[in-house]
Amino acid sequence: MSKTAAIIGGGVIGGGWAARFALNGWNVQVFDPDPQAERKIAEVMGNARRSMPGLTDVALPEEGTISFHASIVEAVAGASWIQESVPERLDIKHKTFAKVQAACAPDAVIGSSTSGFKPSELQQGAARPEQIMVAHPFNPVYLLPLVELVPGNDNTGLLVEKAMTMLSALGMYPLHLKKEIDAHVADRFLEAVWREALWLVKDGIASTEEIDNAIRYGFGIRWAQMGLFETYRVAGGEAGMKHFMAQFGPCLSWPWTKLMDVPEFTDELVDLIAGQSDAQSGMHSIRELERIRDNNLVTMMRGLKTQDWGAGALMNAHEKQMRAGTVLAARADEIEDPAAPVLTVHRAVPLDWVDYNGHMNEARYLHAFGDATDRFMEMIGCDAAYIASGGSYFTAETHIRHLDEAHAGDVIEVTTRVLAGAGKKMHLWHEMRIGERLVATGEHFLLHVSLATRKPSAPSPEIEAALARFAQAQATLPQPDGAGRAVGAPR
Numbered sequence: 468m469s470k471t472a473a474i475i476g477g478g479v480i481g482g483g484w485a486a487r488f489a490l491n492g493w494n495v496q497v498f499d500p501d502p503q504a505e506r507k508i509a510e511v512m513g514n515a516r517r518s519m520p521g522l523t524d525v526a527l528p529e530e531g532t533i534s535f536h537a538s539i540v541e542a543v544a545g546a547s548w549i550q551e552s553v554p555e556r557l558d559i560k561h562k563t564f565a566k567v568q569a570a571c572a573p574d575a576v577i578g579s580s581t582s583g584f585k586p587s588e589l590q591q592g593a594a595r596p597e598q599i600m601v602a603h604p605f606n607p608v609y610l611l612p613l614v615e616l617v618p619g620n621d622n623t624g625l626l627v628e629k630a631m632t633m634l635s636a637l638g639m640y641p642l643h644l645k646k647e648i649d650a651h652v653a654d655r656f657l658e659a660v661w662r663e664a665l666w667l668v669k670d671g672i673a674s675t676e677e678i679d680n681a682i683r684y685g686f687g688i689r690w691a692q693m694g695l696f697e698t699y700r701v702a703g704g705e706a707g708m709k710h711f712m713a714q715f716g717p718c719l720s721w722p723w724t725k726l727m728d729v730p731e732f733t734d735e736l737v738d739l740i741a742g743q744s745d746a747q748s749g750m751h752s753i754r755e756l757e758r759i760r761d762n763n764l765v766t767m768m769r770g771l772k773t774q775d776w777g778a779g780a781l782m783n784a785h786e787k788q789m790r791a792g793t794v795l796a797a798r799a800d801e802i803e804d805p806a807a808p809v810l811t812v813h814r815a816v817p818l819d820w821v822d823y824n825g826h827m828n829e830a831r832y833l834h835a836f837g838d839a840t841d842r843f844m845e846m847i848g849c850d851a852a853y854i855a856s857g858g859s860y861f862t863a864e865t866h867i868r869h870l871d872e873a874h875a876g877d878v879i880e881v882t883t884r885v886l887a888g889a890g891k892k893m894h895l896w897h898e899m900r901i902g903e904r905l906v907a908t909g910e911h912f913l914l915h916v917s918l919a920t921r922k923p924s925a926p927s928p929e930i931e932a933a934l935a936r937f938a939q940a941q942a943t944l945p946q947p948d949g950a951g952r953a954v955g956a957p958r
């Protein structure tokens with residue numbers, strides 16, 4: 468299968484798809500008649516490059532190329548995934564599918580970003596209806612994992628399976644809806660919330676800002692981690708969901724919601740909402756707001772990752788797959804030349820590692836070097852199983868030199884040398900680089916300990932031998948510049 472995607476329509480959503488594919492190593496071929504499309508996608512790519520690579524703790528594959536094409540025929544050539552993100556009008560979508568299907572591979576997936584149309588509507592009049600399915604993403608497509616995948620009646624199971632696999636490999640969560648419905652699942656839900664919000668503003672109950680505060684200071688945070696039903700289950704207390712339903716079920720017949728009533732969309736209502744929104748957020752440009760949003764999303768998702776929950780659990784599972792087959796060796800004995808420094812970290816700088824100076828916070832240098840040490844320990848056999856058996860290394864001393872800046876999205880590599888390794892002692896030297904540029908060094912002295920006594924003890928003979936192999940092979944290398952340096956000594 469080719470790792471080439473065609474993006475038909477490169478606006479807000481098409482641009483986000485382009486970034487999701489390209490940063491996962493796919494080549495992307497774009498068709499959009501707007502002469503501004505290239506500039507707009509470049510701006511989306513700028514945001515994506517800073518936020519997406521550092522979302523996970525494993526470096527993404529090398530970025531694919533993005534090319535712009537004058538026709539759909541050119542854009543779909545060789546593509547195994549074609550994503551339609553043209554404006555939400557059925558006639559434009561039908562014309563687009565006709566041109567796509569006249570030129571694309573018959574076994575390529577054609578996904579539509581449509582927010583509302585059912586697949587059976589999209590497939591009307593198509594040459595191969597089974598090839599077209601809804602693949603509805605959420606903005607920003609390069610960060611949010613959800614895609615609602617809605618195949619129509621004509622979709623073959625095989626193509627749907629292929630689509631699920633491909634989306635998962637992009638770090639996404641395909642939610643496969645077995646039955647089609649207008650606006651799928653998430654947008655029906657959002658529509659209900661939107662309707663209530665319009666009434667609340669129109670009736671002068673709350674401003675746009677007060678409504679946003681009601682969400683972001685309370686239930687919005689809950690939703691992000693447990694959704695609706697699991698949140699309510701907890702709210703029911705020990706008696707659980709049945710109790711919750713008995714308590715709050717009757718509210719449905721009380722005047723708590725406007726139900727299906729929709730406020731009339733008058734100029735007055737539009738002006739009221741736009742005016743309040745300007746007062747609330749007009750001091751920020753849209754690009755600024757996008758960056759603030761991306762910073763917040765990455766920080767929250769990385770928090771969920773440490774809890775292995777919700778979107779964070781998905782990221783951990785994806786990371787496990789990404790780790791297999793990366794440039795990092797699994798065990799020391801896989802390394803043929805022990806005289807060469809060992810690659811121990813290969814990752815991008817996450818947004819939440821960046822401080823008020825716009826570069827990586829000093830604590831994160833230690834974080835990365837700590838990861839390098841952990842990785843090296845694992846490689847020489849001091850892995851989770853060994854630690855569970857009662858032995859480990861404790862760090863006794865650390866010296867870090869900050870030599871150059873690292874920014875969000877930069878791919879950092881740490882290589883590790885063994886300056887000394889015998890008995891209980893392990894003296895490591897880490898060098899952090901971005902490409903060829905040396906940005907920091909870390910010197911660490913560790914002692915092997917018994918986790919039972921918390922006192923120094925001899926490591927297992929296997930670990931001692933694995934460590935000695937590196938120490939002896941590297942003993943003849945010149946001492947690294949800066950090793951053994953005292954704080955503040957002249958450079």
Ligand SMILES: NC(=O)c1ccc[n+]([C@@H]2O[C@H](COP(=O)([O-])OP(=O)(O)OC[C@H]3O[C@@H](n4cnc5c(N)ncnc54)[C@H](O)[C@@H]3O)[C@@H](O)[C@H]2O)c1
Pocket residue numbers: 475476477478479480481498499500501504551552553554555556559563580581582583603604605606
């Ligand atoms: N904006 C969202 O939050 C969001 C979220 C999920 C899905 N969607 C869906 O994604 C689709 C695109 O929405 P958007 O928000 O990116 O709109 P947009 O207006 O930002 O982008 C549409 C792009 O399509 C291009 N275009 C117009 N006619 C075209 C044609 N014939 N062939 C190719 N390109 C053409 C336009 O130049 C524009 O760049 C819609 O179906 C929408 O429902 C939007």
